[in-house]
Amino acid sequence: MIIAVTNQKGGVGKTTTTVNLAYYFAKAGKRVLLVDADPQGNATSGLGIDKRALSASLGDVLLGSVAAAQAIIATNVPEVWLLPTTPQLADTEAQLAAGDQRFSRLKDALKSLLAPGESTAQSYDIILIDCPPSLSLLTVNAFIAADKLIMPVQAEFYALEGLGQLLETMKLVRQRLNPALDVLGVVVTMYDSRTTLSQQVFEEVKKHFPDKLCATVIPRNVRLAEAPSHGLPVGMYDRWSKGARAYKGLAKELMKRLEQNTTTTNSTKA
Ligand SMILES: Nc1ncnc2c1ncn2[C@@H]1O[C@H](COP(=O)(O)OP(=O)(O)O)[C@@H](O)[C@H]1O
Ligand SMILES: [Mg+2]
Numbered sequence: 001m002i003i004a005v006t007n008q009k010g011g012v013g014k015t016t017t018t019v020n021l022a023y024y025f026a027k028a029g030k031r032v033l034l035v036d037a038d039p040q041g042n043a044t045s046g047l048g049i050d051k052r053a054l055s056a057s058l059g060d061v062l063l064g065s066v067a068a069a070q071a072i073i074a075t076n077v078p079e080v081w082l083l084p085t086t087p088q089l090a091d092t093e094a095q096l097a098a099g100d101q102r103f104s105r106l107k108d109a110l111k112s113l114l115a116p117g118e119s120t121a122q123s124y125d126i127i128l129i130d131c132p133p134s135l136s137l138l139t140v141n142a143f144i145a146a147d148k149l150i151m152p153v154q155a156e157f158y159a160l161e162g163l164g165q166l167l168e169t170m171k172l173v174r175q176r177l178n179p180a181l182d183v184l185g186v187v188v189t190m191y192d193s194r195t196t197l198s199q200q201v202f203e204e205v206k207k208h209f210p211d212k213l214c215a216t217v218i219p220r221n222v223r224l225a226e227a228p229s230h231g232l233p234v235g236m237y238d239r240w241s242k243g244a245r246a247y248k249g250l251a252k253e254l255m256k257r258l259e260q261n262t263t264t265t266n267s268t269k270a
Contacts, residue, residue, distance in 0.1 A: 001258065002110060002127045003184060004037075004146040008162055010133035012154040013189035015042040016224055017247075018130040021150075023233035024251030026079035030125040033072065033081045033113060037106070037142055038132040039089040044082065047075040048231020051086045058085045059092035061109045062141075068109045069122045076231055081124070093137050103177060106141035135169050143173040148184035150254070153205055155191045155198040155217075160208065183212045185254055191217040216250040219243065 005018045018034060026032045036043040036058060041051055051057075056071040061083065068083060075082050096102045106129075113124055129142045143149070149170065153159050174181050186209045192198045198217075206213045218224075221243035227234040234244040 001125065001148070002114065002129065002146045003148045003150055004129040004131055004139075004142040005150045005152065006131040006139060006142065006166065007151050007153065008133055008135045008139070008166055009154070013152040013218065014038075014133070015046060015130050016228075017150065017152045017187065017189065017218070017250075018128050019043055019046050019228070020224075020233050020235065020244075020247035021251050021254070022080045022128050023077055023235045024248050025126050025128075025255070026077060027235070028251065028255060031079055031081075031123070033083060033124040033127045034075075035083040035106075035110070035127060035129045035142075036085040037089075037129050037138050039085060039087050039093070039138075040132070041085045041087065041089075042228070043130040044084040044086075046228035046231065047077065047080070047082055047233075049073065049075065049082060049084055051084070054084055054086060057089065058083050059089040062089075062092055062096060062105045064105075068113060072122070077233060077236065089138070097137055102137060103140055103144055106138075107145035110145055135165060140169070140173065143170060143181060144178050146178070146181060148182055148258075150184050151186045152189045152218075153186055153201070155188050155201045157197065157201075159188075159201045160204060163208075183209070184257060185214045186212045187214045187216070187218060187250060189218040190220045192220050214250060214253055216246060216253050218246045218250065221246070 005014050007014055022032045022034045034043055044051055056066040060066040061068050061071050072081050072083050110127055131139050131142050186205055188202050219242050223238045223241035224234050224243035227237035230237055
C-alpha cells in the first residue's frame with residue numbers, strides 16, 4: 001500500500017502527519033517506509049537524520065543512479081525506514097522534467113519494495129510519501145505511485161482554497177496513468193476547540209468530503225511542533241500529549257478504513 005500525504009499549501013501539517021502516522025502504523029506491527037519527496041527535507045531531519053551525512057538520497061534514485069533499496073536508511077524509530085532527501089532534489093526535479101518517463105520515476109523506483117506475501121529484508125507493508133507544497137512534477141510522481149491520498153487541511157479561514165486544483169490533478173492522473181487512485185482520508189489539523197472557526201472549518205470540510213473526512217481531528221499542540229527538533233515522532237517524545245493521542249487515534253481510524261477497503265475489494269472480486 002502506497003499512501004501520499006498531500007496538499008499544495010505549505011504549513012498545513014503534511015510532514016507532521018506523515019512522520020507521526022509512520023510511527024503509529026509501525027507500532028501497530030507494519031513495516032513502514034517513509035519517502036521524503038519534499039526538497040526541504042523536513043521529514044528527513046524530523047526523524048533525526050543529518051542530511052549532510054547522507055551518501056544517497058531520493059534525487060539519486062529518481063535519476064536512476066542508485067537503487068531505492070540502496071538509499072533507504074534506518075531511523076530512530078523501530079520499524080520505520082526512510083528514503084531521505086536533500087535540497088538537491090529541487091535540481092533533480094528540473095533534470096527530470098527534461099527526461100523520459102518523467103511521471104513514473106517514483107512508481108518504478110518503489111515497485112520492487114512492495115512484495116505482497118513474501119516479506120524480504122527490503123519490503124514494506126506501507127509506504128508513506130511526504131509531498132512538497134506544490135503541484136509539481138514530484139507531486140505528480142507521488143500521485144502516480146500511490147494507491148491512496150491523505151489530505152491534511154489546516155483549520156483556518158482559507159482551508160479549502162486550492163483543494164479544487166488538487167482534486168483536478170488527481171482526476172487527470174486517474175484518467176491517464178493511475179485509474180485506481182483514491183482519497184483515503186481528509187484530516188483537519190491544528191484544530192482549536194476554543195474557536196468557532198475550527199468548528200466551522202470542520203463542518204465545511206465535511207460538506208465537501210462527507211465520506212472522506214476523518215472523525216479524528218489533530219489539535220494544535222506544542223509537543224507536535226517540538227518533537228522534530230529532537231528527531232522524534234511525538235509518540236516517542238511525549239506519548240501522553242494531546243498531539244500524540246490524536247495521531248494514535250488517526251492511525252487507528254485510517255487502518256480501519258484500509259482494512260474495510262481490502263475486504264470490499266476482495267468481495268467484489270469473489
Ligand atoms: N497540530 C499541530 N500543532 C502545533 N504545531 C503544528 C501542528 N502540526 C504541525 N505543526 C507545526 O507547524 C509547522 C508546519 O507543519 P508541517 O507538518 O511541517 O506542514 P507541511 O509539511 O504541510 O508544510 C511545523 O513547524 C510543525 O511543527
Ligand atoms: Mg512538509
